Amino acid sequence: xxxxxxxxxxxxxxxxxxxxxxxxxxxxxxxxxxxxxxxxxxxxxxxxxxxxxxxxxxxxxxxxxxxxxxxxxxxxxxxxxxxxxxxxxxxxxxxxxxxxxxxxxxxxxxxxxxxxxxxxxxxxxxxxxxxxxxxxxxxxxxxxxxxxxxxxxxxxxxxxxxxxxxxxxxxxxxxxxxxxxxxxxxxxxxxxxxxxxxxxxxxxxxxxxxxxxxxxxxxxxxxxxxxxxxxxxxxxxxxxxxxxxxxxxxxxxxxxxx
Amino acid sequence: xxxxxxxxxxxxxxxxxxxxxxxxxxxxxxxxxxxxxxxxxxxxxxxxxxxxxxxxxxxxxxxxxxxxxxxxxxxxxxxxxxxxxxxxxxxxxxxxxxxxxxxxxxxxxxxxxxxxxxxxxxxxxxxxxxxxxxxxxxxxxxxxxxxxxxxxxxxxxxxxxxxxxxxxxxxxxxxxxxxxxxxxxxxxxxxxxxxxxxxxxxxxxxxxxxxxxxxxxxxxxxxxxxxxxxxxxxxxxxxxxxxxxxxxxxxxxxxxxxxxxxxxxxxxxxxxxxxxxxxxxxxxxxxxxxxxxxxxxxxxxxxxxxxxxxxxxxxxxxxxxxxxxxxxxxxxxxxxxxxxxxxxxxxxxxxxxxxxxxxxxxxxxxxxxxxxxxxxxxxxxxxxxxxxxxxxxxxxxxxxxxxxxxx
Numbered sequence: 001x002x003x004x005x006x007x008x009x010x011x012x013x014x015x016x017x018x019x020x021x022x023x024x025x026x027x028x029x030x031x032x033x034x035x036x037x038x039x040x041x042x043x044x045x046x047x048x049x050x051x052x053x054x055x056x057x058x059x060x061x062x063x064x065x066x067x068x069x070x071x072x073x074x075x076x077x078x079x080x081x082x083x084x085x086x087x088x089x090x091x092x093x094x095x096x097x098x099x100x101x102x103x104x105x106x107x108x109x110x111x112x113x114x115x116x117x118x119x120x121x122x123x124x125x126x127x128x129x130x131x132x133x134x135x136x137x138x139x140x141x142x143x144x145x146x147x148x149x150x151x152x153x154x155x156x157x158x159x160x161x162x163x164x165x166x167x168x169x170x171x172x173x174x175x176x177x178x179x180x181x182x183x184x185x186x187x188x189x190x191x192x193x194x195x196x197x198x199x200x201x202x203x204x205x206x207x208x209x210x211x212x213x214x215x216x217x218x219x220x221x222x223x224x225x226x227x228x229x230x231x232x233x234x235x236x237x238x239x240x241x242x243x244x245x246x247x248x249x250x251x252x253x254x255x256x257x258x
Numbered sequence: 259x260x261x262x263x264x265x266x267x268x269x270x271x272x273x274x275x276x277x278x279x280x281x282x283x284x285x286x287x288x289x290x291x292x293x294x295x296x297x298x299x300x301x302x303x304x305x306x307x308x309x310x311x312x313x314x315x316x317x318x319x320x321x322x323x324x325x326x327x328x329x330x331x332x333x334x335x336x337x338x339x340x341x342x343x344x345x346x347x348x349x350x351x352x353x354x355x356x357x358x359x360x361x362x363x364x365x366x367x368x369x370x371x372x373x374x375x376x377x378x379x380x381x382x383x384x385x386x387x388x389x390x391x392x393x394x395x396x397x398x399x400x401x402x403x404x405x406x407x408x409x410x411x412x413x414x415x416x417x418x419x420x421x422x423x424x425x426x427x428x429x430x431x432x433x434x435x436x437x438x439x440x441x442x443x444x445x446x447x448x449x450x451x452x453x454x455x456x457x458x459x460x461x462x463x464x465x466x467x468x469x470x471x472x473x474x475x476x477x478x479x480x481x482x483x484x485x486x487x488x489x490x491x492x493x494x495x496x497x498x499x500x501x502x503x504x505x506x507x508x509x510x511x512x513x514x515x516x517x518x519x520x521x522x523x524x525x526x527x528x529x530x531x532x533x534x535x536x537x538x539x540x541x542x543x544x545x546x547x548x549x550x551x552x553x554x555x556x557x558x559x560x561x562x563x564x565x566x567x568x569x570x571x572x573x574x575x576x577x578x579x580x581x582x583x584x585x586x587x588x589x590x591x592x593x594x595x596x597x598x599x600x601x602x603x604x605x606x607x608x609x610x611x612x613x614x615x616x617x618x619x620x621x622x623x624x625x626x627x628x629x630x631x632x633x634x635x636x637x638x639x640x641x642x643x644x645x646x647x648x649x650x651x652x653x654x655x656x657x658x659x660x661x662x663x664x665x
Contacts, residue, residue, distance in 0.1 A: 027477075027480040027482055027483060028483075030454075030456055033454070033457060037506070039515075039517050039518070040517065040521065043479075043480075045479065045480060045481070046481075046482065047481055048481075153455060153456045154455055154456040156456070157456035157457075159456060159457060159458055160458070161458075
């Protein structure tokens, strides 16, 4: 029996749980906001083509539209200027083996509850490793903040006069994960892999800058991270095969052994 | 005017009817002027005689050289009568109805609908009736504060008083000026749309705390959302003021790609289409629903809808598209007596016209013009000097205006 048939067997026996880490694509789900004079990503929109009616008597279907960075979505390295010249940096050229990887889930929910601008530090990651063991290469690091439990879009976006206040990693944490842990990518529950105020970090948006600059990926708007163990789960995150795409909405699932 | 009692929700709603709508082509000249709030009659270019009713040849010298010209609206009631009976479905339901003959200072004697306070010396106004055709109303010479409350006059106007109004975008400077202006006209309710409710906007608290105001999360780019908001309130809305717009100041060559232009079309054109599809049917069913029936649909267009202003080229195109669609909406709303009011402002003094030199239209002035158009029953509104001047140039010679704007 090889590993895959062992897996199939375990799965059939119900010993492997599937956790859906994906938000539902809907027009209500908040979209990223840029200054209005800049180009804007489309929010998710859906228009009915027909619904068993004069437009199509026996069938129901819709047209939908959205940006590459809508809902639960994947960021490819080409998304950021630091990753623009890397090989295999777009949704269609990333080797498909990168779409499966173990996940390390760092629980920052208490910190984020107290401080919406909470920044995950290198020291916090080292403390996580003291408890759970080292983060293995080619793994996803997922930052659990319980931000997805903010069902009110205003609370989820969390804007005030100074902009958005959502948690994310700090500069040193990102550099550490890339250079010393060789991670596959970084995932968050909020609308960006970077913190809401990350424009003021040096460099601005360090998670985008360093992760994508090193050919790593991002996942954002994840949910149900509270159902994952700190270690031991496997994440499936395959973006749509958009030619030279910078990212894609996708279904992210995790497998968890009982 | 007392606030109308709430409608008994189990009673049948009266179906809309229209007053007689047939007019000759030449008689539509009176309608064209009334749509702008102007009183014009034909005048003979040869002998100067003012004509009424509209005709092909001068009643005095038989010249066919007649031109529509602004006329003095002063006059005197010669005779009056009050209809107690009519076989016309529209008037039958609105009896008694006061009519009279008014001898105008400019010459002709006209048949006029008489305001209850119109006595002897009057001023007349050409007004659009529920069929969208011009009629002549005689009003008291002196404006009084309750003049617009007149039962007959209210059949010709779209007065916001005691009506339930939807302003589709409360986030802009104009939206907020509109809300404040409309609230001063004693509406029953003002629903205020605010898209992307997670984005705070300046003035939010002030608007939110007005007792007449109810915020609704309306986003005209989202068909599902428009349908849901309409399901909740469309059966109650008397006046839609669609001021939602996207305005970016780009032509064809100075912005790569189509995304800005598409965003303009999505709000300025498709937004109107979505609103019209979802709110139109319910409003059409309430065109004669008592004294506070569904009466008006206001579209914020732009003077650039008439002729493209190349520095704001894609915006102009989206407003031209919206103008065309608004004409379709007008045709579809007319059988219910619901008036489509198109507003064609020149540049508004807002962030998107920052680099245009004055004169620019203050949002509060535009809001006053819109509320005034509703109260006075005007259908095509060209508020401010810039819009008036462009309109005059466009009417005179559209080709010349095209050249002037592209200079």
